[in-house]
Amino acid sequence: MSEQKKTVKKKKKQKRKMTPFLRLICYLIIAASVFLLVEVAKEIYTTVELRKQLAEVQQKYQEVQDESAYLLQEREKLTDPDYVQSYARGNYMLSREGEQIFYLPENEDK
Numbered sequence: 001m002s003e004q005k006k007t008v009k010k011k012k013k014q015k016r017k018m019t020p021f022l023r024l025i026c027y028l029i030i031a032a033s034v035f036l037l038v039e040v041a042k043e044i045y046t047t048v049e050l051r052k053q054l055a056e057v058q059q060k061y062q063e064v065q066d067e068s069a070y071l072l073q074e075r076e077k078l079t080d081p082d083y084v085q086s087y088a089r090g091n092y093m094l095s096r097e098g099e100q101i102f103y104l105p106e107n108e109d110k
Contacts, residue, residue: 018026077083088094095101 078087089101093101
């Protein structure tokens with residue numbers, strides 16, 4: 001019985017031993033796996049950063065579009081003589097001959 005146990009132990013020891021070639025293969029597989037994981041992590045980080053930049057650029061683009069639309073409306077308004085006259089009176093205190101302009105303070109109690 002003890003002889004049988006010894007042979008079983010020897011077989012287990014023989015199975016546990018890895019040849020240097022197998023160790024090299026295992027190390028290469030582990031190294032390749034780590035390298036690939038690092039590269040994937042870099043790509044994910046780059047993708048996240050690019051999406052942030054894209055969102056910022058889209059927001060700026062929308063702001064520029066809104067400003068452009070506003071400026072186009074202002075340009076259209078400036079072709080109207082009544083609007084130009086009203087704008088000049090309100091912003092530059094221009095008046096017609098013989099007119100007096102009075103500005104009343106705004107009521108804050110409203």
